[in-house]
Amino acid sequence: MPEKPYHHQDIELKWAERWAADPALYKAVDDGSKPRYYVLEMLPYPSGRLHMGHVRNYSIGDTLARYQWMRGYDVMHPMGWDAFGLPAENAAIKNRRHPAEWTHSNVAHMKKQLQRLGFAYDWDREVNTCTPEYYRWNQWLFLRMMEKGLAYRKSSLVNWCPECSTVLANEQVIDGCCWRHETTPVEQRELDQWFLRITEYAEQLLDDMAQIEAGWPSQVITMQRNWIGRSEGTEVDFGLKGPDQKGNAQKIRVFTTRVDTIYGATCVILAPEHPLSKQLCAGELAAKLKAMVDDQGRKDPENLVKEGFFTGHFAVNPYSGAEVPVWIGNFVLWGYGTGAIMAVPAHDERDFEFCKKYSIPIVPVIRPIEGELAVNPTEAFTEYGIMENSGEWSGLTSEEGRRRMSEKAEKEGFGKASITYRLKDWGVSRQRYWGTPIPVVHCKTDGCVPVPDDQLPVVLPPDVEFTGRGKSPLANLKSFLETTCPKCGGPAERETDTMDTFVDSSWYFFRYVDPKNEKLPFAPEAVEPWFPVDQYIGGVTHAILHLLYSRFWCKVMRDIGLVKVDEPFKNLFTQGMVQLHGQTMSKSKGNIVDPDEMVQKYGADTCRLFTLFAAPPEKNMDWNESSVEGQWRFLTRLFKWVTRNADGGEGSGETDSRALRKLHQTIRKITSDFDNRWHFNTSIAALMELMNELYACEAEMSPAVRRECAEKVILLLAPFAPFAAEELWEMTGRTGPVFKQQWPGFDEELAREEALEIPVQVNGKLRGRITVPNGSSKEEQEQAALNDGKIKANLDGKSVVKVICVPGKLVNIVVK
């Protein structure tokens, strides 16, 4: 067959069209005839266009999926759209275009881009989270959580922008101001919000890490562990001196991990938001307190200067009976522990700083195991030690003190051992339109009533106005708002909050398996054989939020009886970011690189090869396309060689064994890259080396070996450059999709080098090389080295102390 040129445009458009017309091509068979393999990539937000981060993510996933098909697996490889979210609504406000329309046109465009790039998705499983068919199951699952007490409503402090008159998510507060009104400071307001009780699962989320530790990057595991932030300590009541207005005794409950230091507590400090703070601050102090609550400096902990004031009240230490002043401090967090602390300046750095500033006494009560109790300390001693000046407890170690003092608190009823988490319950309420409506109505008689299952979905009304001001568009729409109570039939109002979009992405990967189910989110028996996901691939940006929520959601669904696994993702791969000039690409920075231009000019195969070749996939890569032409040249070279050598014939050639050796070494190398570390940059480099060798050998190769090499090269190329591989496969008269062919095996004997070149060192310095037959013994190698002319010259006049010989690797002669 004569050589054929590589016209990427013709080839790729032809195959993209054929693939799009054949929805069965990438379908999972799902009949158990083959072992299953689930490849999952994080679904994109349909922002409008793909960026290079997507291309990288999906190129990695697609390469793996195609490889696993070739390894004989029944591969599930789905794709979908994380389609709810703020950008759509902002676009609506700005362009007077409905979010649904905006989103759907973006989805259509991005789907075309994905298909043009040749990603092998089973589009019959496509999931779009903004469709009622999907989000009704968000609602259904939310109701199940309500039944289990896992979804609840409570009043909580939130960020409030007076200009928008709406609540803002933490991410939407920039330097203490609203992101849309950059000069408007955000206030803290107490509002009713919906929460999911993720804290109930904190312990399981920690324990079950044992199940995924082997398959997840340790970095992500650590981040999640820190995020959950389990800490063991003690809750202790300090009795407040003097009764309240009604004459009742009051207490201040503090949480501490170091109850062993309590004899050194010289004051109690309340968070400004603590309910007692308001009560204790009358008159002048009330204004001071309000200012502290609203203080924007507190949003930025790096620059927070510790401040506080004395309330004029005192509290009693239940262990020592000492009376200590009660302060309000801006550094005490209302959201952690009990929102109140005992300050032990001698043994806590923060307390030390605060007490020093306000001249509150510093009383050391822990001495180092080797050393003396500090007198007038200049810094806090925060380690464990021996208790001193602590009444009956003096002489105990910190560890023992903690344990026994907790027991006493519990026995006498003024406290208890307690475990506190940094993790908070997940606030899912959003006062926005473009999200899943929370399926609840508010009735004057029956209160908060769940919408019955048979009335789901609560559909987002299409006919709303987007002003960007006032309340959520839903709250202004009578036809949505006014309804009847499912319990009493009387008039009621719908809940107008929608769900955080992280709800959508917490379980979509289950829906893929049974995407059209109208009775349940998915049938448990359909999902079971596919879980846990064999390989999840995405950016490390989602290390905490999405990946933690998904783990939580999986456990809830397990407890409802929908799934059997504890963990959704067995293996996680976090790809590196694609940056431009060392900066992350983002819309706001305006430095997004669109793949279209490259695909247009060089083709999708080149684009994919390029992103895989530029760096190992877990590493960040700085975008620099100057080397992209190399990938195109490589494909062109490969194309030419394969087309003119694919025919076969009789005879033998001088370079046959050399070509076959390189071929089998290459298969071995690429197979091991897939099975071990996914360093596709070295896989592609190996393929390039093979092509270089085949070009060098071509003239002296037999037709049969040429044919053999041509065929294997197509197969090796298939996971990386599907268009070119498919075209070559067809062109050379072969049938069936190339990515469903068997992955080539290698023969160790054929891959084996006949002779090895061994470096010879003298005192660790390279002095020569010897060539020995592969498999030579240690002694043979040593002798060959010592007999080498060049080495002999180097040894002249010196005595050999010893010879180190690593067979097949090196000889090192140590001389004096």
Added chain:
RNA sequence: GCCCGGGUGGCGAAACUGGCAGACGCAACGGACUUAAAAUCCGUUGACCCGCAAGGGUCGUGCGGGUUCGAUCCCCGCCCCGGGCACCA
């Protein structure tokens, strides 16, 4: 401040973890083909030194020490870059 990554030619990187540092690719330079250019093909390319030459030598993986016959790789102490967390009591 704390916890992870990372620092290798002009550039992206490799060296599959203690055994020839720089595979593969880009860029650059030289040559072939061409009326010419592009494309393509062949060659050179870490730095420095000695030699007319073939060849030989010294240095070299952020910096300074250490372990070892041998260190990009292991240990100790620093510097720089990227990411995450940061008053979590």
